[in-house]
Amino acid sequence: MIKDREPLIFELTEEGKSGFSIPELDVEEKDHIPEELLRKELKGLPEVSEVEIVRHYTALAHYNYSVDEGFYPLGSCTMKYNPKINEKTAGLEGFLLSHPYSPYELVQGNLKLIKTLENILSELTGFPFFTLYPSAGAHGELAGMLMIRKKLELRGNPRKIVLIPDSAHGTNPASSHFAGYDVKEIPSGKEGYLKVETVKEYLNEDIAALMMTNPNTLGVYEREIKEIAETLHKNGSYLYMDGANFNALMGYVKPAELGVDVLHLNLHKTFSTPHGGGGPGAGPVGVAKEFEEVLPIPVIKEMDGKYLPDFNRPNSIGKIRSFYGNFGVLIKALTYLLEMGADGLKKATEFAVLNANYIRENLKSTYELPYKTRTLHEVVFSEDSFKKYGVKTVDIAKRLLDYGIHPPTVYFPLIVHGALMIEPTETESKKTLDIFIETMKKIHKEAETNPELLKEAPHFTPVRRLNEVLAAKKPKLKYKEEEE
Amino acid sequence: MRYFPNSENSVKAMLKSVGVKSVEELFSSIPPSNLTKDKVDYGKPLSEPDIIEFFKKLEGENKVKDYKLFLGGGSYFHHIPEVVNYLSMKGEFVTPYTPYQPEVSQGTLQATFEYQTMISNLTGMEFSNASLYDGATAAAEGLLLAWRVTRKNKFLIAKSLHPEYISTIKTYIKNLNIEFDFIDYDEDGRVSKDDFNKKFNEEIGGILIQSPNFFGIIEDYKWIKDKIGESKTLLISVIAETLSLGILKPPSEFGTDVVVGDAQSFGLYPYFGGPTLGFITTSNKKFLWEMPGRIVGETVDAEGKRGFVLTLSTREQHIRRERATSNICSNQAWCVIRAAIFLSVYGKKGLRELAKQNLIKANYAKKRIKEIGIKIRFNGPIFNEFVIETENAEETHRKLLDKKIVAGIPLRWFYPEDEKGILLTFTEVNKKAEIDELVKALEENK
Numbered sequence: 049m050i051k052d053r054e055p056l057i058f059e060l061t062e063e064g065k066s067g068f069s070i071p072e073l074d075v076e077e078k079d080h081i082p083e084e085l086l087r088k089e090l091k092g093l094p095e096v097s098e099v100e101i102v103r104h105y106t107a108l109a110h111y112n113y114s115v116d117e118g119f120y121p122l123g124s125c126t127m128k129y130n131p132k133i134n135e136k137t138a139g140l141e142g143f144l145l146s147h148p149y150s151p152y153e154l155v156q157g158n159l160k161l162i163k164t165l166e167n168i169l170s171e172l173t174g175f176p177f178f179t180l181y182p183s184a185g186a187h188g189e190l191a192g193m194l195m196i197r198k199k200l201e202l203r204g205n206p207r208k209i210v211l212i213p214d215s216a217h218g219t220n221p222a223s224s225h226f227a228g229y230d231v232k233e234i235p236s237g238k239e240g241y242l243k244v245e246t247v248k249e250y251l252n253e254d255i256a257a258l259m260m261t262n263p264n265t266l267g268v269y270e271r272e273i274k275e276i277a278e279t280l281h282k283n284g285s286y287l288y289m290d291g292a293n294f295n296a297l298m299g300y301v302k303p304a305e306l307g308v309d310v311l312h313l314n315l316h317k318t319f320s321t322p323h324g325g326g327g328p329g330a331g332p333v334g335v336a337k338e339f340e341e342v343l344p345i346p347v348i349k350e351m352d353g354k355y356l357p358d359f360n361r362p363n364s365i366g367k368i369r370s371f372y373g374n375f376g377v378l379i380k381a382l383t384y385l386l387e388m389g390a391d392g393l394k395k396a397t398e399f400a401v402l403n404a405n406y407i408r409e410n411l412k413s414t415y416e417l418p419y420k421t422r423t424l425h426e427v428v429f430s431e432d433s434f435k436k437y438g439v440k441t442v443d444i445a446k447r448l449l450d451y452g453i454h455p456p457t458v459y460f461p462l463i464v465h466g467a468l469m470i471e472p473t474e475t476e477s478k479k480t481l482d483i484f485i486e487t488m489k490k491i492h493k494e495a496e497t498n499p500e501l502l503k504e505a506p507h508f509t510p511v512r513r514l515n516e517v518l519a520a521k522k523p524k525l526k527y528k529e530e531e532e
Numbered sequence: 533m534r535y536f537p538n539s540e541n542s543v544k545a546m547l548k549s550v551g552v553k554s555v556e557e558l559f560s561s562i563p564p565s566n567l568t569k570d571k572v573d574y575g576k577p578l579s580e581p582d583i584i585e586f587f588k589k590l591e592g593e594n595k596v597k598d599y600k601l602f603l604g605g606g607s608y609f610h611h612i613p614e615v616v617n618y619l620s621m622k623g624e625f626v627t628p629y630t631p632y633q634p635e636v637s638q639g640t641l642q643a644t645f646e647y648q649t650m651i652s653n654l655t656g657m658e659f660s661n662a663s664l665y666d667g668a669t670a671a672a673e674g675l676l677l678a679w680r681v682t683r684k685n686k687f688l689i690a691k692s693l694h695p696e697y698i699s700t701i702k703t704y705i706k707n708l709n710i711e712f713d714f715i716d717y718d719e720d721g722r723v724s725k726d727d728f729n730k731k732f733n734e735e736i737g738g739i740l741i742q743s744p745n746f747f748g749i750i751e752d753y754k755w756i757k758d759k760i761g762e763s764k765t766l767l768i769s770v771i772a773e774t775l776s777l778g779i780l781k782p783p784s785e786f787g788t789d790v791v792v793g794d795a796q797s798f799g800l801y802p803y804f805g806g807p808t809l810g811f812i813t814t815s816n817k818k819f820l821w822e823m824p825g826r827i828v829g830e831t832v833d834a835e836g837k838r839g840f841v842l843t844l845s846t847r848e849q850h851i852r853r854e855r856a857t858s859n860i861c862s863n864q865a866w867c868v869i870r871a872a873i874f875l876s877v878y879g880k881k882g883l884r885e886l887a888k889q890n891l892i893k894a895n896y897a898k899k900r901i902k903e904i905g906i907k908i909r910f911n912g913p914i915f916n917e918f919v920i921e922t923e924n925a926e927e928t929h930r931k932l933l934d935k936k937i938v939a940g941i942p943l944r945w946f947y948p949e950d951e952k953g954i955l956l957t958f959t960e961v962n963k964k965a966e967i968d969e970l971v972k973a974l975e976e977n978k
Contacts, residue, residue: 053837057646057876068613068882073889074964080895081913085750087781092653093880098615101876105643105869109624112639116623122632129535130627133580142591147603148805149941150596151933157593158804168574183665183806184862186849197707206707222849222859228707231854269561300559302568316862324866325640326630326826327663328807344703366706367699370606370668370794371805379587386586389577392533398555399536399543405558406546422561449636457632460850477537478546504834509635511839516634519831519843523820525659526649 050510054107057094058527067098092529111510112325113454119480121407123426123457123469124217124265126295126317128396133387134321134380143379148371152356159355162372163348165382166332172393173291173311174304175334179344181373185292188312188331189223189259191344194365195335196257196286196310197227198342202363207256207285213242215266215461220259220290229256236463240268240419244275251283261290262303265461265469267404267423269296277307286310294318295473296401296425299394309336321380330377344368399474400425403481407470410485414492418464425473431466439495441466443502446513447494450506451487600966601938604917604957605746606667606694606772606794607802610886611961613877616799620870630826630862634841635833640865641840644828647872654777654875655769655791656784657813662826662842663863664810667772667794668700673824673858674792674812675701675738678766679710680822680857684737687712690723692745694772695946701740715739721749721910721919723756734763738790742770743783747955748894748917749910750776753786766790773797774811775959776915778878778887790814799874800867809867821847824858826865886960890916894958897967901956904975909953917957919943922978925954931977937970 096104113120120127146155166178182188193210200206210224213236221231234250236242242260258280262270270276277287286309295318297303303311315321316329323329335343345364346357388396401424408417408427416432431441445455445468457469472481494501506512538546543555552558559567578586601609619625624639631637648660664670671694675687689698691714705712716727723741732739739760743751753769760767769783771793783791796808812823820827821844829843849856878886894916901920902908909919917940922928925942932939943953958967 054642056642056649057872058649061879066879066881067615067877068879068885070611070882070885070889070960073892075893075896075967077892078895080891081750085780085913087777087779087785090654090778090880090884093650093878093883094876095879095881096876098877101615101873102619104876105619105873106622108639108643109619109622110639111637111642112624112628113633113636114624115627120629122629125629127629131535133583135621135626137583137587140587140591142594142596144801144803145609146594146596146804147601147609147802147938148607149603149605149945150594150601150938151929154595154599154938155804157590160593161590171574172572174568174570183669183864184860186859186861187665187669190859194703194707218849218851218853218856219859219861221854222852222856225854225856226704226708226859269566271561271563271566274563274566299572300562300568301566302570302572305568305570306566322626322866323629323862324626325628325637325869326865327862328665328864328867329862345699366703367668367696368703369700369806370666370694370696370808374665374806375804376807383583383587385574386578387580387583388533390572390574392577393572395533395536398558399538401558402543402546402550402555405550405552409550422558424559424561445633446635449633454636455633475535475537478542480537506635510638511635511837512833512835514634514833514839514841515831516841516843519829519841520845523659523827523844524830525645525827525843526652527645 050110051107054104056527057096057104060100060104061095063095065095065097067096067101118452119476119484120454121456121470121472123471124292126471126473128320128473129475130320130322131384134383137383138376138379156355159348161382162378163350163355165378168385169313169332169334172298173334174302175311176337177340177343178332178334180330180332180378181344181368182331182333183369183374184327184329185312185314185331186219186223188333189219190226191368192288192310192312192333193224193227195339195342196288198365199339200256208254210256211250211258213260215264215463216259216261217265217290217292224259240266240421241270242272242276244272244279247276247279255283255285257286257288259288259290261292263293263296263424266419266428267426268419268421269424274306281307292317293425296397298397299390300397304336310339315377315381319381320384321377328374328377330374396474403472403474403476406481407472407485411488414489426469426471428464429468430464434492434495437495437499439499439502441468443505444468444491447491447502447505450508453484453487599936599938602940602956602958602962602970603938605941605955607805608773608797609802609959609961610775610797612799615877616870616873619873625866625869631842634839638839641828643869643872645830645840647868648828650872650875651795651811652813654782655813656782657791658815659820660811660813661823662828663865663868664812664825664860665864666806666808666810668697670792670810670812671697671740671770672701672704674768674790675740677790677819677822678738678768681819682737682764682766684735685710686735686737688715688731688736688739690715690741690745692717692747693740693742693770694746697770720912721747722751722912728759732759736765738766738768740768740770742772744773744776744915747910747919748914749912750780750915753783753788757787768792773915775887775890778883779891780915784815789816795871799870807864807867809864809871820844822857823847825860825863889960893962894918897958900971901974904971906974906978916959917955919953919955921952922954925952928977929954932973935973937973939970
């Protein structure tokens, strides 16, 4: 049962109610610090009982759609099922209660876990070194680009420009910018993959690196990547690979073997740690041998079965954040990797690609497929088949909500007009995909016969279409009693 | 494999529908030269019971349960009410993506709006974003915000800022043509007036000061704000122990411009340092468009009903690409939900009580330790941690370890020249008997 309207927690507040249980103070109460440092009262925090808190957040939970509830084919996000065993292992007290400044002999389990995960990711991708500290994909990109810059600096010239294909995720140019680079966009071409000839046209002594996603955001494998890597290397430039779509390659391709210099993975995508509504994630970065010296500190070293963090690394890019990254996320990814095994991962890749191709095959006569090149784990359709009915991509997406299905990623990649980017992942059955395909066809029919139905969608969600323009025009970012 | 829901028959039917004979054929767009010849191998897959055994063994190699811990320094032990675990573990909070489709994400969005309200009110500010990775990156993002709005590239950072925050800031600003200088601290552990006066001028874009600082001392922002006066320099307050806000004056009362920090204390375990919860708040509407990361705002739906959406997104990387205010995309969304629940549980009264207990217990320990003749390094006021001095800090630390006590953090780990300092932390979870035991052990090993 979904409540029609759940108030804000502040609207449940009444003076004198409380939900906490704190032991009595066992030392003498005294005034220890000057009065002028103390705050008079804590305004604007709730006063509610435990039962109200439970009902409130349970009601809010009901307002959320999630992978646990159903199909979530967000392209480029790899919304695969999140195994429940992950939460069990990551919830063990010995991990939860370990403090980052514990003496190293008390946290050998943690340090060993980090090293074990590094080693498995190395085996999977071919890179000899990994850093697990970046807290998300974009954070990994920044760490990776900083390493590239540092390496170029050590060689004498950091250079000025990073090349990025027009199909890239927005974090790529943003991360390059914060690593101190200008960004030059390059066209990814009619076939949907980058040609080595195109890259050559843009190369000069200012080019520090090329950042490419493989398979790219169209789901297309970058078939000239090896040649591109060679060309870049001849120019003294590096190749960064965004591994957000690594779910398409496990067991088939080890990016290090292609000449990729730096790669980031998303543990919250490919390795099943949950997305949590937008984090915490983890964006480990794998690097080629020559980058060892610039890895972020600390680097965990094993000596005679003892694990120790090494902070004394003069050429390191330094610390990328506090402590050891989103450690809890690392436990979950390791759990998944150990359960799947190498063969299981390969199977996951195969089923992910099969599922995506099944959708492609069954929707391509209804929706417009702008790129005919073979795709791997995802498929992108354009607005061209329904635009003529006055219907937009967003309307298709919102109508899907009425059918209880989460919409695909919309309006991305930018090179496809009104893009619908669908990534089913391997953890969906043919039955689920059939329902999705039928629903997509039905919606297309509705677009033709009753476009208003789509433009006013969703009709059956906890709230109707929300006014995003108003939200940005008159930003209201916190609750204020007096206004209500 | 229990996570693959397709039967053999379904797979066959799907292959047929796609028009290929085998799954491998679907990979024909990958040139053979790109396929690995090196089989991936890292051991046999493990069953669920084997996995539990594996991780219990690893967990067992962490010896944290047998020790009395007096650790803080940016990561704190506080009691987390069971209801925080129970509610935050709901699949509806754990397994959705970023709320791109607000109509089916009102749970995450409303909880985030509630969190933004709570963290804004606690820091005394008007606007909060929906989280950053951690306190260190939040400090860096705070500095970068000041850099954008002031267009000045010189900064001052209190030397007493968390050393890992300082390192992270260095990494973040290194290639952006930004410089900074440290402001030293005095005998009381607070920002030195002399050094401040020497280094402050109108060319400074912002000043970052942490309170309570890394040595546990509560700073006095008042004179600092007075000195800044009418100049355009921004005062950026950093808070690594947000529980202090339960009892200490919020930075807003001193006219601070931006508050950043880590809210790990609000419902997150130490967890070897992560995930934690970075935050940034401000009251200046002009800064809103320069804020990093996601922001949730209130609006109405087509029927006029209240609802929540991600907003002001033209600041962000997916729209503004290399000109975005930050490269951040995924943040610490689930930690936000935990913080909202934690703060709802403790609420107005509980948070104050919790903060008060921290303050009183730490000051009790400080008094006892002073009584046994151990030097307290700084005489400034403290919240829940402070620095003591022994002849050889690391040796003291080691000796107490033999007694199953982790006596804080030897400062030499961060400042190689500091052989005497130890940062000790006391929260509500440290019982009096435990504190007395520590004091006794210190007395025996001065």
